Every structure is written in C-alpha cells, then in structure tokens.
Amino acid sequence: MNGLPDLQLVPRFAGPFLEPGHLGTMCVFLLYLNRFALKKMGNIVLLVGVLFSLSLAAYGLLLGSIVIYLYQQRKFLWISLILGVFLCVGFGAMIYNDGDNALNTAIVMRLEVNDDGEIAGNNRTSMAFDSAYARFLKSNQIWTGVGSAAFGTHENGTDNITLGCASYKRYFFLRGIIGSMLIVIFLLFYCLYYRSSWSFGFFIVYLVANLIRDYPTMEMWMYLYLMAIPCLSLMQKQQIKKIE
Structure with a gap:
C-alpha cells in the first residue's frame, strides 16, 4: 500500500506494482479487453483496483476508455450519463467535509489550473528535466x-x-x-x-x-x-x- 502523506486514513493501493498509477493503468487495459463486463466478479475487482489507486492518470484513462467503448456500442445516451456521474462525484468530493477527503485531495484538486496555465496535477517531469x-x-x-x-x-x-x-x-x-x-x-x-x-x-x-x-x-x-x-x-x- 502506498499512501499520500496527507491521506493517513485512505492509502493508495498499488498491488504488485511500483506505483498506484501502474496498477490503475493495467486494470483499465484489462477492463477494456473484457469489454467492461461488470457482471463478472473479476472485472469488478479490476474496477475497484482503479478506484483505490487514487491515480489521476488512471481515472482519466478509465473515463476515456469507457467513452470509447460506449461509442463503439452506439450508446450515446450512456456516454452523457457516465460523464454526468463523473461530474457529480467530482462536485460531491469538493463539497463533502469542505473538501477534506481523499477523492478531492488526490483527484479533483489536481485538476485545478494554475496561474501559468498548467494543471496542478501535471507533475510528470521535473524543473531540471524541463x-x-x-x-x-x-x-x-x-x-x-x-x-x-x-x-x-x-x-x-x-x-x-x-x-x-x-x-x-x-x-x-x-x-x-x-x-x-x-x-x-x-x-x-x-x-x-x-x-x-x-x-x-x-x-x-x-x-x-x-x-x-x-x-x-x-x-x-x-x-x-x-x-x-x-x-x-x-x-x-x-x-x-x-x-x-
């Protein structure tokens, strides 16, 4: 288990991987390959793996892959519903306990745009590398x-x-x-x-x-x-x- 320093009660799950984001990405791959068949217990476990990774990259990849899958199935109404659910959960995380919760800290707050136009969660490279x-x-x-x-x-x-x-x-x-x-x-x-x-x-x-x-x-x-x-x-x- 890998935890964020300010999230003592909700550690980030990494499983056998080096980082939680690695786990989340692999779970998204497998969910897409299994066509998001959540009637199967194995796929539910994969979805839980993504959610407990608390990885912004994995969450974004999950949303994108779901949209692609639903588009392929011509389920356009479901695309709107899924996007609506993600937005509602995001706003709920911002409001719940005045934003002092794992989802808001690890995901929503990292989507904020800084004064320089960069997303707050864009920490993929260092200043020296840039x-x-x-x-x-x-x-x-x-x-x-x-x-x-x-x-x-x-x-x-x-x-x-x-x-x-x-x-x-x-x-x-x-x-x-x-x-x-x-x-x-x-x-x-x-x-x-x-x-x-x-x-x-x-x-x-x-x-x-x-x-x-x-x-x-x-x-x-x-x-x-x-x-x-x-x-x-x-x-x-x-x-x-x-x-x-």
Whole structure:
C-alpha cells in the first residue's frame, strides 16, 4: 500500500506494482479487453483496483476508455450519463467535509489550473528535466535523442536527468523523432493489420496511456498489446456473426 502523506486514513493501493498509477493503468487495459463486463466478479475487482489507486492518470484513462467503448456500442445516451456521474462525484468530493477527503485531495484538486496555465496535477517531469528538454528541442539531438547519456555517469544515478520523470517528453527526449516515430508506426500498423474498431479503440487507449507513462516497449505492456489486438478483432467478428 502506498499512501499520500496527507491521506493517513485512505492509502493508495498499488498491488504488485511500483506505483498506484501502474496498477490503475493495467486494470483499465484489462477492463477494456473484457469489454467492461461488470457482471463478472473479476472485472469488478479490476474496477475497484482503479478506484483505490487514487491515480489521476488512471481515472482519466478509465473515463476515456469507457467513452470509447460506449461509442463503439452506439450508446450515446450512456456516454452523457457516465460523464454526468463523473461530474457529480467530482462536485460531491469538493463539497463533502469542505473538501477534506481523499477523492478531492488526490483527484479533483489536481485538476485545478494554475496561474501559468498548467494543471496542478501535471507533475510528470521535473524543473531540471524541463530545462534540459527545452534545450534538446533546439539541438541536433532532436532526431536521434539523447539516449543513455541522459542517465548520467555516477553509479548511484544522482545525475540522471530523467529521474522521477515520466511522460511522452521523456520518451521523445531519449529516442528523438526517429525512434519515437518508429514505435508509433509499429503500433499503428500492427493494429491496422487486425483491422477492427475494437482494436483501434485499444490502440487509442494504449497510446494515451503511454503519453502519460511512456512504457510502450516495456514487456508487461507490449506483450499485452500484441495479444490484445488480434483477440479484440476476432471477438468483434464473432459478435457480428452472432447478430447476423
């Protein structure tokens, strides 16, 4: 259990993962693959895993994946209802106990926009990294990326400029235009080979998740993507045959 310092009574659940957000993201992946069939106990457990992660990224990804799923099912009224539920819960969290509650502190307050136009919960990169990233965008390294040089030379990793950072910026910083384009092209073409709206929906969810986490080639996520795309395509074809 990983807890926020100011939330002693409601710790954030991370399960076997390093961070609660990792758990929440994986649960969202699996919920989409299971087509949000909440009649199955396993999917309810996955949903609870997302909720107890208290991860802003996981909550946003959950909402987005639900909207994609409902759009695919042509349930447009349900999309409005789900969005309404999320808004009502958010306002309720702001009001309940004058905002002194876990949901408001971990999620709602982090959606506030600062004076500089940034969302308060946007803590994916450090100030040191942002400074290095700005210089990187103007350098010749933008094509191939900084690579392992970003990890520094000290054995304890204290001069690792990417330490504590996670987002598409870090991936782009390390691999540049060429490396970043190659992985996106691979993910897209693999999806198009098993062309279906369900598969493409998962491609969108996976892409958004990696704009936040930047783990597109991490084995746990990549293997899931490689297996999920053809399975979703087959599942959709089977459903169409049943309807016909």
